[in-house]
Each structure stands twice: as structure tokens, then as C-alpha cells.
Amino acid sequence: MRTTLRTGKAVGMRRAATAFVAVGALALAGCGGGDTGDEGKDGGGGGAPKATVQLPDLKGQKVSVAAVWGGAERKVFLEVLEQFEERTGAEVAFVPAQDPIIGFLESKVAGGEPPDVAMLPQVGAIEQAVANKWAKPVGPEAQKQLDKNYADGWKELGAVDGKQYGVYFKAANKSLVWYNTAVMKNAGGQEPKNWDAFLETSQAIYDSGIAPVSVAGAEGWTLTDWFENVYLSQAGPEKYDQLAKHEIKWTDPSVKKALSTLGELFGKKGFVAGGAQGALGTEFPESVKQTFVGGDQPKAGMVFEGDMVSLAISETDAKVGTDAKVFPFPAVGGGDSPAVVGGDAAVALKDSKGAQALLTYLASPDAAAIWAQAGGFVSPNKNLDFGTYPDAVQRDIAKALIAAGDDIRFDMSDQTPQAFGGTPGKGEWKVLQDFLKNPKDVAGAQAALEAAAAKAYKD
Known part of the structure; x- marks a missing residue:
């Protein structure tokens, strides 16, 4: 689940993800249906995975890992x-990080107690850690695993000025x-292929007496x-790349068009649970529960977010593939269905044997x-056996x-x-929360976003 970052002088994503070129849909063949068991196992692989990499003996050593993950994650x-502990003999401590994690790490570094490893959920955060001289380059053994198991695009996202620092462990199809x-x-609805059909499906769900969508507006990242x-x-x-690099302004007509489109959903009375x-008072886990708790009478019929939704569904009585199904985000305005990943x-953060072994x-x-095996997770590791995923829905997302x-x-x-x-409470997150409250004020949202x-x- 994506979280928040900030500290001192922000270091943005100055090098765009140039390896990521024009997109079509991340096809989800079979994701709307039941489990096909095409890997020969309905429940994924059980037990500990077979070791594919040799790890050093770290008996007597301590390794700390900071991450913002909570709950099921x-x-x-x-x-x-x-x-990792069992295979190396190391004693591993999980350090619960607070939002924003970069600010949390800054305090740890200042106090002389940085964790050995930190899980950073933003590309810009890696660059910031490098700029602050906190991050250590990956060692040769970790690099071997990256070269063997990862596409160039994922490696480049973890590199700064051609030097590898990050290992993308968890991906998200968003x-x-x-x-x-x-x-x-x-409701008699169908999986929509485009935005107009999505609004028609939403109307059908609304007419059946249930709010079409649950929105986790309390968390600006959604x-x-x-x-x-x-x-x-x-x-x-x-245009997406240009806006990401601020080569075009947020007052651009393309932004106006997108916000107006989004307002067709957010601004329709009764469409948002x-x-x-x-x-605005609903956090991400609750948005999922609003959709899948209550049988055929939940608070909402649909929820938008990444593959991590399946892990949140596992904490309800609903079952992915039967009670809960998924379709790709609908194509908008004649374009392709989008493929956004995180x-x-x-x-x-330490030049230690334990840190490099963990990487x-x-x-x-x-x-x-x-x-x-647990679900709610997609790996960018191309050599992970697809049969490891617990059901056909998650296997297809990973494929x-x-x-x-x-x-x-x-x-x-x-x-x-x-x-x-x-x-x-600041920047894009705050402005879009304000926009959710007043989706008719497109011009005001654009001006606030650009400012x-x-x-x-500039900073």
C-alpha cells in the first residue's frame, strides 16, 4: 500500500521513467471468472519456497528493516x-516507520540509529536518500539477482545516475x-470496457439501491x-510523462478534461458511498470492507485500487474469484485502458553484510x-513461479x-x-481531497495544483 514521504528539500523524479513506453491495457484474461487452476493448484504453492539463492551465515548479527506497512501487509x-532469519541465523527487527517515512528516516539518521534497510514506496524517495548520502549501492550478489530476475525498467527505477540502489520487492498494478x-x-450490470460504460454500470448499481463506488478519500494517494x-x-x-516532469502545467487543458471526467463520477449524487x-473519512482498508462486507447488501458495489485489494478482501468473508472479481480500469475518451504501476x-542505509544479504x-x-502465497501482492520478479499465487485472479494480474x-x-x-x-494535507493530495468535496470547481483545483x-x- 502506498504511503507518504517528505523531508527538508524534496528531490523529485528528475529522470522520468524513460524505460516505460506507450501502454495498452494490462490484460486480465480470466480475472473476471472463477479460478481455472491452470497451474495445477487452486491455492498456490504451500510451505516454504525452495531456495534459489545462497545466503551468508549471519549468526550473531542483527539486521533492522524499516517499513510503513501495517495490518495484513x-x-x-x-x-x-x-x-531470512531461519536461513541466515541473523536476528531481524522490524522497525515500524511513521508517515512520512523520509522524515522518519531523517530523525533516525540524525540520532545515529538508521535501520539497515528501508522499504521506500516512491521513486523520488530513493533519489532523496541518495542525495542525502544515506543510501548505499547494492552489492555484487544483490546485483546478480537483479540482473537475473528483473526487467531493465524495474532496475532503472531503483538506480540513480546509473548506480543501483533500490531493489523493487513489491509491485502494484494500480x-x-x-x-x-x-x-x-x-443490478444486471456488466464489466465495463470504457468510461461511459463504467458510468452506466454505476447507474445500474445505484438504481439497485447501493452506492456504486467506495472511495478511500482519507488517504490522498488513492x-x-x-x-x-x-x-x-x-x-x-x-502528456502523462510531460505532466509528471512538470514540462506542462497543471492548468493545461488536458488536466481540465481529466478532472472534468473524474467529476462525472465524484459529483454524481449517491455514486460515492x-x-x-x-x-474523506474512509481509509483504504475500510473502503474495501465497504464493498465486500454485507453479502449482497454492502455499502458499495465497486472499489478502485491495485492488486493489494485482494489482501484486504482476505480479511473479510468474501472470496476472490467468486464473491470478488476484477476488471481493468476502463478506457477513457477513446484511449487505451491505462496501465499504472507502483x-x-x-x-x-548501512554498509553491512546483513543489509546486503537482505537485499x-x-x-x-x-x-x-x-x-x-498469501495474496495481495505482485512481484516484478520475472522468475517467480506463477503457480505460487493463490488463485487465477492474482496469477493473471501477475502474468x-x-x-x-x-x-x-x-x-x-x-x-x-x-x-x-x-x-x-498538502500538495496534490490535499487539492484532490478538496476536489472530491467540490468536483465542479475544476478551475480552482487546477490553479491550486499548479501553485x-x-x-x-522549484524547491
């Missing part, structure tokens, strides 16, 4: 770390819409994801397999991500300076 990541199958059936998917599909990848005020990278482990299929290779776009807000795209962006990029 933290629980399964701890299982990943436990396997162009998915999940729906309650009972609600969809009762609203940036809504905007980015509409914008990428409608304006196209070239709890209305704007309710949405990710969390492991970065060493090596996280770059291998061994670590990825543990979380993949689509790997098959896309470099044909994707990285989350735009994660490419911008943290002061603009990753700060609670915040201009300041952040």
Missing part, C-alpha cells in the same frame, strides 16, 4: 523476514476495479491514482514467493505485469517531488 512481511459479484448480478488512470488513458502517455464527507523498493534475498524469487515488461507507466505522484505528490507543483519543483 506487515503480518505477511514479517513472515518473509522470518524465513489500474484495477474490484466488484462485489452479488451486487453486480442483482485520489492521485484515480486521476492518473483517467489522465493516462485520456491524454496519452506522452457516504458522499464526499463520508469518503512499487516498494528495499534500500540499504540479495529480496531480489530473489525466494522472498517473493512467501508473500505471493499481465510481467508480460508488459517496460510497457507501463510508473505512478505519477511517486515521480514528483514529495512535497507535491506525497505529503498528507503547489511550481513551488515543489
Whole structure:
């Protein structure tokens, strides 16, 4: 789950993700249907994964890992770390990081107690850690795993000035819409292929007596994801790259068009569960529960977000593939269905044997397999056995991500300076929350976005 970052002078994504070129849809063949069991196992691989990489003996050494993950995500990541402990003999400590994580790390570094490794969920955060001279380059063993298991695009996202610092352990396909199958059936709706059909499906769900969508407006990153998917599909990848680098202003007509399109959903009375005020008080996990708790009478019929939704669904009585299904974010304005991705990278903050061993482990299929078995996770590791994923829905999401290779776009807000795209209560997050409250004020939102962006990029 994406979180927030900021500290001192923001270092933005000055080098755009140039490896990520024009996109089509991340096809989700079979994701709307039941489990096909095409890998010969309905529940994914069980037990500890077979070791594919040799790790050093770290008995007597301590390794600390900072991350902002909580709830189900933290629980399964701890299982990943436990396997590392068993294989190396190291004593691993999970350090719960507060938002924003860069600010948290700054305080740890200033106090002389930085963690060995930090999980950074923004591309710009890696550059900032390098600029602050906190980050250590990956060692030769970790580099071997990256070269063996990762496409060039994912490696480049973890590099600064040609030197590798980050290991992208967790990816996210952020162009998915999940729906309650009972609600969809009762409404007589269908999986939409384009925005107009999406609004028609939403109307059908509304007419059946249920709010069409649950929006986690309390967490600004979800609203940036809504905007980015509409914008990428409608304006196209070239404009997307230009806006990400602030080569065009947020007052550009393409932004006006995207916000107006998004307002067709946000501004329609009864379409957002709890209305704007309710949405602004809804955090991500609750937005999923609003869609899948209550059988065929939940608070909402659909929820937009990435593959991590499946992990949140696992904490309800709903089952992915039967009670919960998924379709690609609909194409907007005659464009392609968008393919927006995010990710969390492991970065060493200490030049220690334990830190480098953990990076090596996280770059291998061994670590990825543990979380993949649990669900709610997609790995950019191309050598992870697809059969490890617990069901056909998640296998297809993973296959689509790997098959896309470099044909994707990285989350735009994660490419911008943290002061603009990753700060609670400020910048893009705050402006889009205000827009959710008043989606008719497109011009005001554009002006506020441009003012915040201009300041952040200048700083």
C-alpha cells in the first residue's frame, strides 16, 4: 500500500521513467471468472519456497528493516523476514516507520540509529536518500539477482545516475476495479470496457439501491491514482510523462478534461458511498470492507485500487474469484485502458553484510514467493513461479505485469517531488481531497495544483 514521504528539500523524479513506453491495457484474461487452476493448484504453492539463492551465515548479527506497512501487509512481511532469519541465523527487527517515512528516516539518521534497510514506496524517495548520502549501492550478489530476475525498467527505477540502489520487492498494478459479484448480478450490470460504460454500470448499481463506488478519500494517494488512470488513458502517455516532469502545467487543458471526467463520477449524487464527507473519512482498508462486507447488501458495489485489494478482501468473508472479481480500469475518451504501476523498493542505509544479504534475498524469487502465497501482492520478479499465487485472479494480474515488461507507466505522484505528490494535507493530495468535496470547481483545483507543483519543483 502506498504511503507518504517528505523531508527538508524534496528531490523529485528528475529522470522520468524513460524505460516505460506507450501502454495498452494490462490484460486480465480470466480475472473476471472463477479460478481455472491452470497451474495445477487452486491455492498456490504451500510451505516454504525452495531456495534459489545462497545466503551468508549471519549468526550473531542483527539486521533492522524499516517499513510503513501495517495490518495484513506487515503480518505477511514479517513472515518473509522470518524465513531470512531461519536461513541466515541473523536476528531481524522490524522497525515500524511513521508517515512520512523520509522524515522518519531523517530523525533516525540524525540520532545515529538508521535501520539497515528501508522499504521506500516512491521513486523520488530513493533519489532523496541518495542525495542525502544515506543510501548505499547494492552489492555484487544483490546485483546478480537483479540482473537475473528483473526487467531493465524495474532496475532503472531503483538506480540513480546509473548506480543501483533500490531493489523493487513489491509491485502494484494500480489500474484495477474490484466488484462485489452479488451486487453486480442483482443490478444486471456488466464489466465495463470504457468510461461511459463504467458510468452506466454505476447507474445500474445505484438504481439497485447501493452506492456504486467506495472511495478511500482519507488517504490522498488513492485520489492521485484515480486521476492518473483517467489522465493516462485520456491524454496519452506522452502528456502523462510531460505532466509528471512538470514540462506542462497543471492548468493545461488536458488536466481540465481529466478532472472534468473524474467529476462525472465524484459529483454524481449517491455514486460515492457516504458522499464526499463520508469518503474523506474512509481509509483504504475500510473502503474495501465497504464493498465486500454485507453479502449482497454492502455499502458499495465497486472499489478502485491495485492488486493489494485482494489482501484486504482476505480479511473479510468474501472470496476472490467468486464473491470478488476484477476488471481493468476502463478506457477513457477513446484511449487505451491505462496501465499504472507502483512499487516498494528495499534500500540499504548501512554498509553491512546483513543489509546486503537482505537485499540479495529480496531480489530473489525466494522472498517473493512467501508473500505471493498469501495474496495481495505482485512481484516484478520475472522468475517467480506463477503457480505460487493463490488463485487465477492474482496469477493473471501477475502474468499481465510481467508480460508488459517496460510497457507501463510508473505512478505519477511517486515521480514528483514529495512535497507535491506525497505529503498528507498538502500538495496534490490535499487539492484532490478538496476536489472530491467540490468536483465542479475544476478551475480552482487546477490553479491550486499548479501553485503547489511550481513551488515543489522549484524547491
